Amino acid sequence: MNRFIGFVKKEFHHIFRDYRTMLILFGMPIAQILIFGYVVANEIKDVNIGILDKSKDNVTQEITNKITSSGFFILSDNINSDNEIEEAFKKGVVRQVIVFEPNFAQKLKREGVVNVQIIADASDANTANMVSNYTKAIINNYVQTNLNSRGLPYKIIPEVRMLYNEELKGVYMFVPGTMALILMLVSAMMTSISIAREKEMGTMEILLVSPLKPLPIVVGKVIPYMALSFINAILIIALSYFVFGMPINGSLIFLLLETLLFIFMALSLGILISTVSNSQMEAMFISMFALLLPTMLLSGFIFPIENMPVVLQWLCNLMPAKYFIIIIKNIMIKGSSVLIVWKETLVIAGMTVFFLAMSVKKFKVRLE
Amino acid sequence: MQKQTENIIEVKDLVKRFGAFLANDNLTFEVKRGEIFGFLGANGAGKTTAIKILSGLSYPTSGLVNVAGFDVYKQRNKVKENIGYMSQKFSLYEDLTVKENIRFYGGIYGLSNKYIKQKTEDLLNRLKMTQIQNSLISSLPLGWKQKIAFSVAIFHNPKVVFLDEPTGGVDPITRRDFWEMIYEAADAGITVFVTTHYMDEAEYCDRVSIMDQGKIKALGTPTELKKLFKADNMDEVFLKIAR
């Protein structure tokens, strides 16, 4: 036991003495959360919109005025037909188009209910969501102040349509995504690099020749990073909760347990990488290309999986981060319990067992 | 052929200071044309600092340094054109072939394609390496690499060639082949400046200087130094100076 504690102590020395490691460990998560948070969750202002008014009556005119005078929007394009909508989006001149159906005021008076269509460019999902919400709020406000207050029981129902990303997978995406990314990076990359460093420096030779068995070496390497990754995860959750108001609707304990499982999976993956790489450089490259990029691109973090070609969707199923993101979103946003996410949890657990078994099989007590 | 008397390296009162630390403390020496000069000292004695100044990579704090007839303050590019450099650690690209390496270094020094081609052929013939001209450097034994590295270092006919621990680790026969190449180059008028902390390499030099703590503590032929310090070999000379 003494041996083991000595080993763990040594690992902490390595980590705390290397300011670059410290920077990656603690600087990066904070920076990333803040950057993603502020860039994505920025308030909207002067967003370019287009309006297709097929009715051109006094009600549509009033609503249009209300929208353009709100300060959030700039009317940049008057759209004259349905065909022009798509074109305007493609040219990028507008982020949102509002469509009033023909005979708007007439219909409102006759039927009491009328629809207004809001089409948003959801390739930037977060902005699209906010822009449409603002628009809805303005229309509702109009209904209340201009119609209902005069005792008219009319309704205008905004029909929101998200172009390019119908289901709007992007809201609150940055927190689970960043968490997956950072835990992957810290756990897998850092562990694999630190084991590879021992090989490169030749100290692994002495460790192997010592009576220390492979298991304590591996576990000793893993524990410090496990602890630090966990602190990191808590940091990220706290930041997103207190700074960006991300809800935690489910059980916090359950959330942390799932996080711990994911960390454990990433660490086993890191060990597996280190068994096949002989230098820090190699470990770094493998981690970068095998973990980081796929985690960013194929986990649903940045690009919605539903819109990908089928082959890529299959690949996505291999990404542990995909399942983690689903779990985290479910717990934090929907407040789901284990009953909902047990499948995903099982997948991550299965992956962990697989990676661990592979690393134990591949870990050499010799140099060849 | 008698050694010539022209000075190729002239160093007078060279001082290099890093803050309060004196890396080179008033070095004065000269090296003649065609001479094999051993520049010895323990790690940290100030050898590397001095070499960097001599090869125009760093400026001296004060003093006069002339290499191949050029002042290292004012004409460092001229200095660089007239020196060659070979170190045991890095000299050749392992993932290029023998011929590609030679071609590359010839190109660096701005030699014409025709000249490079002609000289490469001569060189490969002389080294008896025509057969392996298209082999990757990484596939060759250490001794061969060293011979190629040295040939490349003097490919552009420099006036001075700096060798950094050139023969460490090779087998005794290859090592002697290598020294014969050095003798040949010196005989052709190239000044050979060897830095090393292997004292037995020093015995091959015409003259050696031994540095300790930034100063030159001894300078002379190996025979003179052995007599002066009443030692059987350069190892003992060094021990007496450094201990």
Next chain:
Amino acid sequence: MQNITVEVNNLKKSYDKVEAVKGVSFSVSKGELFGLIGPDGAGKTSIFRILTTLMFPSEGSARLLGLDVVNDFKEIRNNIGYMPQRFSLYQDLSVEENLTFFATIFGTTIRENYNLIKDIYVQIEPFKNRLAGKLSGGMKQKLALSCALIHSPNILILDEPTTGVDAVSRKEFWEMLIRLKEKGITILVSTPYMDEANMCDRVALIQNGEIMSIDTPDKIIGNFGSKLWAVKSRNIYQLIKDLRSLDFIETVFPFGEYLHVTSKTGSIDIEKLQSILIEKNHTDIHIQEIRANIEDCFMALMK
């Protein structure tokens, strides 16, 4: 030989197609200082890695303290101290932290075995809070040796411990090894420096994966076989060419300031050679018969 501690039998090691060790056999007795002498790429490191159980032999066997390097690797690991090439220390740990770490992983403490390392460790103790990466080559070497000794091993295996270290540290290091030997520790050491052979009890001269000769340094020199002369003149390069052109000269090797020369007839008339050389315009000529050294023997064996 009694008390055989290390026994190596027809050991072979191949990497892909390259045969690095081609059937090596030797044995080392308890308390012996045994040197494996040869250039880079001779197979020294491969042999040591097999002995330290870090690699499997491709063929043949090796036993340390009667234990087999393949089957009993765990017991062997408890009983040997190993110092790999380039002093494998943690550069970002201090001198003391390195030593403490290696003590703990071997399940011991610095205090428990302080006696053994005392001689060596006192020299670096003043710098015990300095990071290992900031030490000079000589001090790193001493620290690495202390770390290899901390668990009081029966056998010490040192792979090129004096490479890249200045002459003073080299000499001190050999003095330390001889003191350790006197304490009964069996020491196997490899080196590319031929002159270090004289510090060993017995040496194996190794080249291209084969042992060319195993014996005490004195006996190896005694077996040199032919007489040897040292010749020098003002112009050494011309002298090499001139000597090689003489038909009674067999080999000419540069050896520092001198050339080492052997004769086809086994004898050289010094006066006659002198006059030949004077005729060829050589000045400051010195010729004398000398005793061969290990390097001469090594070269003679290489052919």
